[in-house]
Amino acid sequence: xxxxxxxxxxxxxxxxxxxxxxxxxxxxxxxxxxxxxxxxxxxxxxxxxxxxxxxxxxxxxxxxxxxxxxxxxxxxxxxxxxxxxxxxxxxxxxxxxxxxxxxxxxxxxxxxxxxxxxxxxxxxxxxxxxxxxxxxxxxxxxxxxxxxxxxxxxxxxxxxxxxxxxxxxxxxxxxxxxxxxxxxxxxxxxxxxxxxxxxxxxxxxxxxxxxxxxxxxxxxxxxxxxxxxxxxxxxxxxxxxxxxxxxxxxxxxxxxxxxxxxxxxxxxxxxxxxxxxxxxxxxxxxxxxxxxxxxxxxxxxx
Numbered sequence: 001x002x003x004x005x006x007x008x009x010x011x012x013x014x015x016x017x018x019x020x021x022x023x024x025x026x027x028x029x030x031x032x033x034x035x036x037x038x039x040x041x042x043x044x045x046x047x048x049x050x051x052x053x054x055x056x057x058x059x060x061x062x063x064x065x066x067x068x069x070x071x072x073x074x075x076x077x078x079x080x081x082x083x084x085x086x087x088x089x090x091x092x093x094x095x096x097x098x099x100x101x102x103x104x105x106x107x108x109x110x111x112x113x114x115x116x117x118x119x120x121x122x123x124x125x126x127x128x129x130x131x132x133x134x135x136x137x138x139x140x141x142x143x144x145x146x147x148x149x150x151x152x153x154x155x156x157x158x159x160x161x162x163x164x165x166x167x168x169x170x171x172x173x174x175x176x177x178x179x180x181x182x183x184x185x186x187x188x189x190x191x192x193x194x195x196x197x198x199x200x201x202x203x204x205x206x207x208x209x210x211x212x213x214x215x216x217x218x219x220x221x222x223x224x225x226x227x228x229x230x231x232x233x234x235x236x237x238x239x240x241x242x243x244x245x246x247x248x249x250x251x252x253x254x255x256x257x258x259x260x261x262x263x264x265x266x267x268x269x270x271x272x273x274x275x276x277x278x279x280x281x282x283x284x285x286x287x288x289x290x291x292x293x294x295x296x297x298x299x300x301x302x
Contacts, residue, residue, distance in 0.1 A: 091119050185199065
């Protein structure tokens with residue numbers, strides 16, 4: 001049964017970077033002209049996880065990918081396809097005719113220049129355009145997008161995030177690197193030091209930024225936003241033998257309880273590597289200095 005008509009962007013969209021933005025903006029244009037819903041198809045698992053049988057550390061979870069596409073580019077429907085053995089072995093023609101057109105009402109498709117799909121990647125942009133033409137469905141192929149004479153790619157941005165080069169990563173993304181999680185209980189050590197913190201986890205399968213302290217912003221589920229000093233690491237001064245990587249944010253100028261609430265954290269600038277301090281007072285002094293740096297950083301962005 002065919003659903004409401006849609007203009008659909010095709011891709012994995014990890015990070016929803018500036019290259020993806022070109023596709024999503026074209027979807028918005030075509031949707032307005034065709035009186036259709038702007039949509040995108042992504043996958044719950046990176047295809048290489050099954051095809052190459054090796055995990056690909058991602059920039060964004062499926063939920064964060066969808067949120068970015070909707071918030072930044074006006075996409076209304078994000079279709080998260082389950083990439084399993086059936087999807088992996090689906091012939092490329094079937095993916096277009098039955099999955100996109102019959103199941104999801106595609107009247108126009110938008111894909112990047114290097115998009116491949118279907119069994120063994122046999123579907124490419126030339127075959128896609130030819131089939132769409134025969135089926136009476138519109139199709140746009142978007143050329144590569146460059147920044148600093150480099151093709152923008154999720155692979156390169158993942159390297160930047162892993163190295164803590166957030167400002168460069170954010171230029172290629174076109175927005176701050178971020179993730180969303182529900183605040184969990186920590187060891188409450190921040191409260192004893194005079195700066196209560198929120199404890200988050202990097203979503204499963206998502207790349208962990210380089211260990212260290214960052215100037216970040218947090219967005220609460222009620223719409224409020226705050227600057228924060230965030231440590232990504234194992235907390236060597238207070239963590240003891242627990243080597244589990246945590247994401248711990250000291251939210252500036254905030255009072256209240258956030259346990260159990262969902263927040264989005266944006267990473268803006270790497271401030272310093274994680275380090276072990278000789279005392280809790282030395283740690284507190286360093287965090288207060290990082291708070292000053294964070295305020296200065298965001299004040300300079302206004």
